[in-house]
Structures are given as C-alpha cells and as structure tokens.
Amino acid sequence: MADNRPEETMRQLVMALLDGDQAEAVGAALALRAAGIDNGRIIADGIEAAMGHLNAKCTLQQFNLLEIMLCGRAVTAVMKALFPAEAPLAPTQGTVVLAALEGDVHDLGKNIVRMILTVEGYRVVDCGKDCLLDHVIETVGREDAIMVGISGLISTVVPQVRRVRGMLDTAGLSAVQVMTGGAALKQVSAASLNVDFVAQTAFDGLHYLRAAAPGVGR
Amino acid sequence: MNSLERIAAAAAFGTPDRVPVVAQVFGHAGVLAGVAVGDYVRDGALLARCQLAALAHYGYDAVFALMDVNVEAEALGARLRWPAERYPSIETYPLRPDRLDFARLATPDPAHAGRMPELLQAARLLRDAVGDEVLVVGCVLGPMTLASQLLGFEAAIYLAIDEPEQFGRLLDFATEVATRFGIAQIQAGAHLPLVFDPSASPELLPPQFYREFLLPRLARLFGTFKAAGAALNWLHTAGAAESILPFYPLVGVDIANIDYAVDPERALRALPHTCLDGNLKPLAFVCDTPADIACAAARLLDLFAARGGFILSSGCEIPPEARPENITAMVMAARRVD
DSSP: OOOOOHHHHHHHHHHHHTTOHHHHHHHHHHHHTTTTTHHHIIIIIIIIIHHHHHHHHTTTTTOHHHHHHHHHHHHHHHHHHHHHHHHHOOOOOOOOEEEEBOOOOOOHHHHHHHHHHHHTOOEEEOOSSBBBBHHHHHHHTTTTTTTEEOOOGGGGHHHHHHHHHHHHTTOOTTTTTEESSSSSSSGOOOOHHHHSSSOHHHHHHHHHHHHHTTSOOO | OOOHHHHHHHHTTTOOOSEEOOOOSSHHHHHTTTHHHHHHHHHHHHHHHHHHHHHHOOOOEEEEEOOOOTTHHHHHOOEEEOOOOOOOOOOOSSGGGOOOOGGGGOOOHHHHHHHOOHHHHHHHHHHHHTTTTSSHHHHHHHOOOEEEEEHOHHHHHHHHHHHHHHHHHHHHHHHHHHHHHHHHHHHHHHEEEEEEOOGGTTTOOOOOOOOOOHHHHHHHHHHHHHHHTSOOOEOOOOOOOOGGGGGGGGTOOSSSEOOTSSSSSHHHHTTTTTTEEEEEEHHHHHSSOOHHHHHHHHHHHHHTTTOOOOOOOOOOBBBBBHHHHHHHHHHHHTTTOO
C-alpha cells in the first residue's frame, strides 16, 4: 500500500528531483499541495533539500553538469506547477547580476548559476551573453545588486573582466562583489583578474555568495 | 630524429632524442602572421601558410589543419556568426530534437560541404610542405561534441535522457560524419585526425554515460582511422577527465591529451601504457611569464623523465592572443635549453 504521508511524499519529491524525473517531481509537488502543504515548505523541504544533496556531491568532486541540468529542468517544471500564473516567487535574498561578456556566446554555465541562485532565494538579473560591459555596470547600479557574476568560456574576455572592478568603483559601486567562473576564467587567480572570487563550480559560487553577503535576506 | 619519428617514438614508449613538444597553436598562427582569426579559419591555403610560418618561428613538432569546432555543424547546415577577430560560433543549430529524421540525414561530402574542402586543402598543403618530417594533424569532432553542435548541448543531453534510442542514432550519425571527414583528411595528407571531444568531459557527463553511449562509437571511429592509415590515434577530451582515462586503451587511443585540470601523476597511473600529452595551463600562455612556463614545463618533464611516453604540450588550445615568448619558453624547455 502506498505511503501517502506528506513527509514520504516530500522524500519522493527530493528523489525525483535528484533523478531529474520531471513528471514524478511535479506529481509529488502537486500531491503535497493537495495535502495542504504550502509552496514555501515544498520549496524549502523539497527543492532546496534536493539542491543541498547536489551541493554536497559537488564538494566531494563527484559532480557533473548532466545531473544538475536534469535536476534544474525538473525544478523548473515543479516551479511552473506550483506557480502556474507565473507569479514571481518573492526573493528573500539580495540581487545578483549575471552576464557573459561581449564576444562570449556561451551561457550554459551562467544559466546553471541563475537556476541555483534563484532556487536559493536570490533575485537574479540576467544580462545574457555577448553583453557589453557598460550595460552590466549600469544594470548593477540600477538593480541595487550585491554581486555581479561574470561567466567566461573563452580567454579573450579576460581583459574585460579585469576592468569590472574599476568601472564599479568609478560608478560608486565599490561595495558590490565581483565573482567569475567558467572554463577560461577559472584558470586565472582572483588577484590577476582583479575580482573578489573565482568560482570553480556553481555551488562554489553559491558558498562564496552566502559568506560574502550573510546579512542579506532571511 | 625528425619530429614525426620523435612523436612516434614517444607514443611507442621508445627512446626519442628528446621529449617531443606540440603547441596546440591554431588561431594563434594567424595572429602571429597578422591574419585575423576570422580569415584564418576560412581559407585552407592561408591557414597552411600561417601554420608553416608558426612552425618556422617556434620549431615545435606538429602542425594542425584545424579551423574551429563548427566545421562539421556548418557543413550540415548550421548558421554561424563571424566576428572578424575571433572564432565563429553557432547562431542556429542545424537540427531540432523534435524533428529528427535520420532517414533524410546524409553525411556531408568533405570535398564540397561548407569549409571541409578548405580544411582538406590545408592538410594537403601542410603535408606537401613538411612531408614526413613533421606530424600533420587534422581534426574531427568526437561523437558527443558533434551531437552537441548539431542540437545544442542541453537539447542533446535531454534527448539522451528522454529518448535514448534517438540519441543513440544521433551519435551514430555523428560518428559517420567524423569517420568520413577523418578519412578524407588522412587521404588529403594528414598523418592523423585528432578526435576532439570536449563535450564528453566528465565535468559534463558521468563516466557511466561515457561508457554506455560514447565508448563503442569511439572504438569504431579509431578502428576505422587506423585501418585508413592514421599514424596514431589521438584523443583530446577537455577538462577534468581522470575518471574516464582508464577507458582510453579500450578504444585504441595511442596518445591521450590531458588538460590542465588533470593531475598528471594520476593520469600517469591511470594510463601506464598510453602516451600522454599536456598539460600546461592554456591561459598561462596569455597571463604568465616565460619563466613561469619554463618552470611548469620542467616539472612535467621531470615527472615523465623515467617513464617516457610523453609529449610536452598545453592542456588545450593555446589562446590566439598568447604571448609568443611563452610558447617559445615551452619549446625551449622540451629542448632543455635555458
């Protein structure tokens, strides 16, 4: 006989998310809703718990993009099911601006970071790929961001990355943290790039963000 | 001992007169000659001239008839964007996961499709120029990377999970494309086509996926290349590939490229009988100094001194904007010249 207790259904949701099983995950989330569990708890105990498992794997160096992409796709499906009118999930953390800079049209890594930070309660403003640096700085100021994240797969963006800190300072945005990641940029030290942190993985970036801005949000 | 003999000796764990050195210089050869990368990758004759000029300048052991990672996708209908000073990138993928009709898909004819004939021309001219003195390396994308270039990486991955049979057929098609293109390169004069498969990296896909989906196709590909006359089978998987290294001998890899993210000591243990090439950090050729490069190269040379089976190289492509003196430092290190 099936175990219909909410805690068991929550466990099934977590497992389905980790397996990347969209249909199973959505089914479990809707069953939780039907049992009277609110969206906030489904996110905290289901989605965030699944991301926590992936996070733990990541720190153990047993991580690959496939798993997080599949989990991310299932998370997106669950979020759509929980918020069918696309009502925005109120972010409880600060704002992060993400971009891949001019000349770099690769955005897979950036999109993964966006998904993780969104699930973790950050408000993410995504400037997209092949983005002019001026636009990024302007967005950071306009959106009152606590951090800007630059993803870089190709080496030719390095000179642009080195200018970010100076441009933020000039714009009166010295308090904004600068984090980079991606295949090219993670080969270089933070000091060489003139940034605050070089993330080796998406979760590495999340850890830094939590530590760098502990006072923000909940 | 000439360059080709030197590399063959290293691959066979023989005794080369010195450690071979292969700089993965592609677009940088254009930059060195004052040619825009966008022009370099479109004109086989120009590419060959730049490669030969770079060979004369640096004195390493191999030249590359290699344009960029979009040659096959373009030949299959991808629309590219063409920035003048950078490599092209895909604007529109040639296939859609919801419209895969393998009965209507044909492998492109390397003699006519897209820039394939230009790449063959480059291989032909390079071989004419260097003969069997220097290794002439062509390039095909590995099955996973080509599948990613045909659909987009995300779409390819989701297809693998949602419709594994269709994904298998896509990989088979990609393998056929690589086979035909690689054989054409060998016939044009390349001593071997490097199989470049960065999308198969364990940073992206788990080793089980590699074993199930990719290993049989790579075995087929390398077997065909050897039968067609490839001097050696050379596999290049980017990133932290340690977990899949033990698979390489199973598919006939003679030379395994290791990227900077791979610990060379662990690679050495994982592949005791396979020649390794690598693994200086590519961006170090842009950001570091010749002394840094010499120091890092010396560490690698010392590590492999007793074992042999080693080619000094970068872990991946040396960026086009690399400082020439850094490449020279790597070559001098292999020659043990201070």
